Amino acid sequence: MENIDNRIDIKSMTIDELEELLVSMGDKKFRGKQIFSWLHEKLVVSFDDMTNLSKPLREKLEEKCRITALKAETVQVSKIDGTSKFLFELYDGNLIESVLMKYHHGNSVCISSQVGCRMGCRFCASTLDGCVRNLTPSEMLDQIYTIQKISGERVDNVVVMGSGEPMDNFDNIIRFLSLLNSEQGLNISARNITVSTCGIVPKIIELADKKLQITLAISLHAPNDELRKTMMPIANKYSIEEIMEACRYYLKQTNRRISFEYSLVKDVNDTEECAQQLISLVKGMNCHINLIPVNPIKERDYRQSEQKAIYAFKNKLEKNGINVTIRREMGRDIDGACGQLRKSYIGK
Numbered sequence: 001m002e003n004i005d006n007r008i009d010i011k012s013m014t015i016d017e018l019e020e021l022l023v024s025m026g027d028k029k030f031r032g033k034q035i036f037s038w039l040h041e042k043l044v045v046s047f048d049d050m051t052n053l054s055k056p057l058r059e060k061l062e063e064k065c066r067i068t069a070l071k072a073e074t075v076q077v078s079k080i081d082g083t084s085k086f087l088f089e090l091y092d093g094n095l096i097e098s099v100l101m102k103y104h105h106g107n108s109v110c111i112s113s114q115v116g117c118r119m120g121c122r123f124c125a126s127t128l129d130g131c132v133r134n135l136t137p138s139e140m141l142d143q144i145y146t147i148q149k150i151s152g153e154r155v156d157n158v159v160v161m162g163s164g165e166p167m168d169n170f171d172n173i174i175r176f177l178s179l180l181n182s183e184q185g186l187n188i189s190a191r192n193i194t195v196s197t198c199g200i201v202p203k204i205i206e207l208a209d210k211k212l213q214i215t216l217a218i219s220l221h222a223p224n225d226e227l228r229k230t231m232m233p234i235a236n237k238y239s240i241e242e243i244m245e246a247c248r249y250y251l252k253q254t255n256r257r258i259s260f261e262y263s264l265v266k267d268v269n270d271t272e273e274c275a276q277q278l279i280s281l282v283k284g285m286n287c288h289i290n291l292i293p294v295n296p297i298k299e300r301d302y303r304q305s306e307q308k309a310i311y312a313f314k315n316k317l318e319k320n321g322i323n324v325t326i327r328r329e330m331g332r333d334i335d336g337a338c339g340q341l342r343k344s345y346i347g348k
């Protein structure tokens with residue numbers, strides 16, 4: 001675990017670690033659980049609010065530890081569907097984005113896992129300035145906690161689909177997942193959490209071996225390696241066949257249906273031939289395909305597929321027995337592509 005400004009990042013600690021810390025400070029073990037509950041259930045951001053701790057203990061904790069608390073720099077709310085986009089400032093001045101989406105089945109928060117991203121996908125605004133740094137588990141958690149506090153809404157589902165590549169920040173993601181899942185915290189069930197990756201094969205296998213019940217989403221975007229290489233540099237490292245093999249392993253280990261993300265780009269990957277290749281790739285697999293009309297970014301020349309092409313693509317997949325949906329665009333009036341709000345803010 002990383003320390004922040006030479007103080008311990010207390011919100012990234014498990015109950016066991018907190019108990020150990022308290023004992024090492026000459027206090028009682030049970031205080032660990034109390035502090036965990038203040039941080040992850042009652043969502044306080046100051047030791048002074050931990051009213052069942054003595055003043056001297058609170059002072060000692062303040063000296064030794066730091067409570068991650070994100071500052072909302074801007075919040076944009078969609079007039080169309082209530083989607084809110086948050087720009088948060090981290091303790092070191094870096095900015096990240098998160099989104100709250102309201103669906104009939106509950107509230108979903110989409111969080112960032114890194115400041116920027118180093119994967120270089122051609123359609124993505126998050127990667128335009130590379131990766132600045134990994135987010136700590138507490139910084140990932142605090143996106144959800146702060147949104148819950150600002151909006152007054154209970155968060156039911158979490159998707160790790162904001163800026164950053166979660167499998168490039170693996171240990172912090174695993175710790176974040178276990179804290180989010182904790183009964184003494186927000187207690188969000190693993191089944192309500194989705195982690196999306198561009199396909200870092202060894203990490204998918206490592207994740208599978210943890211046998212968590214989370215949904216794995218793969219950003220596929222192309223049905224063959226040649227085309228994928230033109231869209232996503234990671235395709236030079238891992239082939240689609242290797243990714244599919246890792247997905248089959250994930251399914252075997254977890255019994256969880258895989259999601260494939262496929263952003264439709266006009267005249268690039270939206271042809272009938274691409275649909276046919278995609279069908280051959282996933283046929284017979286327990287999976288779901290999410291078609292996303294690409295959100296154009298001004299720095300790149302990709303354009304969104306036409307409605308007709310989007311529906312033709314979807315229909316072809318459906319006719320072949322593939323589970324497929326077109327992702328509804330949430331917050332159309334506020335939404336730039338993921339990473340664009342941060343980018344435009346830095347630009348100022």
Ligand SMILES: C[S@@+](CC[C@H](N)C(=O)[O-])C[C@H]1O[C@@H](n2cnc3c(N)ncnc32)[C@H](O)[C@@H]1O
Nearest residue numbers: 123124161164165196197198219261294295337
């Ligand atoms: C921003 S990424 C973060 C998670 C992870 N790095 C990944 O690639 O899966 C989440 C999803 O957003 C998609 N995405 C990124 N930029 C997009 C854009 N301009 N239009 C549509 N989808 C986009 C990605 O392909 C990916 O499926």
Ligand code: SF4
Nearest residue numbers: 117119121124127164
């Ligand atoms: S799509 Fe995902 S992996 Fe690719 S650059 Fe964007 S955030 Fe990174």
